[in-house]
Amino acid sequence: MTNTDRIKQSLAKRYKRERRFQWYGRAAVFAGFAFLVVLMLDIFTKAYPAFFIHYVKLDVAYTAEALDLEEGATEFDNANFRGATRDAIYALFPEVSKRKDKRDLAKLFSSEAEFQVRNRLLNNPSLFGSTTSVWVLLDDDVDSYLQSGSKTARLNETQLAHVQTLQDAGRIERRFNTVFFSTGDSREPEIAGVLGATMGSIFTVTVCLLVAFPIGVLAAVYLEEFAPQNRWVDLIEININNLAAVPSIVFGLLGLAVFINFFGMPRSAPVVGGLVLALMTLPTIIISSRSAIKAVPPSIREAALGVGASKMQTVFQHVVPLAMPGILTGTIIGMAQALGETAPLLMIGMVAFIVDIPQGFTDSATVLPIQIYLWADSPERTFVAKTSAAIVVLLAFLVCMNALAVFLRKKFEKNW
């Protein structure tokens, strides 16, 4: 047998191995895809119910008698709205008379209902004395029963029958969940929302941007254009590369030890969170800004220097403006990273339960990723949908930021 024959014999085997190898590659790529698809599908299907909420129509008697007020009263601060709300609920089911059954009935409605009843009157005092229908929220257990049809242990058969009655009477309506986008956190799932966390995120990322962008760009300009070749500059470069790989939680420890314990800055404040995230995103911004500055061709610099500009004028009037799209792209990606970061903010006390919507940089606040973390830990089942919905909100922000970065790159990128 000659060598050629031997090679020919083995050829079929080798080609088979070749094809198998290609299939491994395909399988690996598709494993990545499959995971991405499963992750997104899982989140979106879980989130879907949270974007809708059920309201029920109550006929509330805003009479002096029901509200325990004098005839012709104009101040409603002392009015018994809870009583009036309860009365309206009981009026729907005249056959329920026992104390325990009445309590079960009242549990079908959100504890927020009486405030909705109250706000309706405060917004429109002329309703006093009349009976009006008010749409109020249902309890979260009832809501999730109506969303998915799954019965929870917290609802008994009579309660389910009551819900059915209300539905048959056309008193229940499914609406887009605006509450979710307009409130802060709450222990009651039906009125817990992401506005507080979103505002916290916006404040935090703003601080991060204001600190990290100028410092990062100026540092990149120095290292790319002015830095001499010496040990100090080497040290700085090594440091930046290492910082890029330091685990984010270590930045949290830094924030706790330095900003909070040493400088005595307030815990849970967006300003501290922003500073910590700024230190964390600084390497990203410096590295991408440097490559953007490096991409500006030397001919631009030489032309500017040739007509008599100083080095500083060349850099700030020609090089940096031309590198700006690349710098902004890198900055936006860094900010997206900061927006999704959780661990360092846990360290500086942004995990507190905060109902109020933060109004400034030093108010106690939480951010979207931490809101997700807190809700994911909650025992109430409806919080699973809330968590997923908060994730969808967070992902929407990230998609917008990345789309902006891609747009900037496509629109302003120059091939010199």
Next chain:
Amino acid sequence: MNSGTLIVVIAVLAVIGYLTGRFRSVALSGNKTGGQVLHSRPAYYGYATAIWCGLPALLLLFLWTVFEPVLISGMVVRQLPAEMQSMSTGEQSLVLNDIRLLATQGGVGPGGTDMGDVAVYLQELQRTSSWIRNALVVVVALAGFAWGLSRIRPAFRARIFVESATKWLLFACSAVAVVTTLGIVLSVLFESIRFFGEVPPADFLLGTNWSPQTAIRSDQVGSSGAFGAIPLFVGTMLISAIAMLIAVPVGLMSAIYLSEYASKGFRSFAKPMLEILAGVPTVVYGFFAALTVAPLIRGWGQGLGLDVASESALAAGLVMGVMIIPFVSSISDDVISAVPRALREGALGMGATKNETIRQVVLPAALPGIVGGILLAVSRAIGETMIVVMAAGLAANLTINPLEAVTTVTVQIVTLLTGDQEFDSAKTLAAFALGLMLFVVTLLLNIAALHIVRKYREQYD
């Protein structure tokens, strides 16, 4: 006037400085009268004045803000009764906190009249300090303004001055990275040394029992916490190993496929798709691992008759592996495409099939770079926090069974620091010692990885 308004005042003064400097330089120049011509363009005289006006004042404000609390605390402590002065720093800081609260909110403190007096003293100190600060800063700004204006002469080389000042600013900005590293090292090291003062380093590094529950009262049962970190290290390595078992084959194979086989169109679609996985926030992975993957694995395990913990290392490791796939694949992609064409063409010319070329020529050539990339991926897995906080356990089990719950270094840092305890307890200090370990290990991994990658690159350049 708080420091915010003060900064605005300084900024306004600096703008006024810019404008006056600019006009004054034009007025002084001899362009019209035939005298001396300005050295720089007028704007530079404006900038120079603004720098003199703003920079010293801002520096003063910064230093004042940094050192004021320390000085004031020292002065307040000296006012305290003798028995309070002899307390440990931890207790003293608690007392100081009470006093500060008293000073800002008023009312009578729990410590009786003494503390009330001190609070009034503190209030007075703060008021005086802020007065002195405001006055000093404004005076310095105005003095800088006057000095800047007085220096304006046609011969003054304003552009040179402004440019060298700018250069220093640029240098300061790039030095922030060094300051950050220094800050990390010092803060972590400082607290760790205090921790090792209470717990011997050998117990921490070699002990196998981790239960950091130190008692609040000394007579409580089980009051001495145990700080043996071996179970945490083993748990961290177990979860990282599972993650690498997923990430390395999948990441490497997809990088090979995308760089060697895939068509250009598919590559330009598939690469960004895979990179989305890297952009998903880790808290989302954590949620997915805890609520979807963990119950799934538990269910499968029960179907096979296995006892799977609901917070198994497997679930956290799997999801972490998926998170790291794009990281491994993008580094491997870079390294594989950096292998010179000549090597590939030589092998193909000898009659090797494509897969033989890749396996016997390209991969060995790219191996150092890939190993470096994998080391970086390991350091990322070790430092990853949210996935393990949400999906891994809290109890420290010394086991390498992936179906049991283990805990990791990062999980313990989070649990130790998010509970309610005073800052100086061994419990919180232990978190910093763990942070030190984390920092050192990831630093070593990164240095090793960068070294390997750099060495490899030099081979072909």
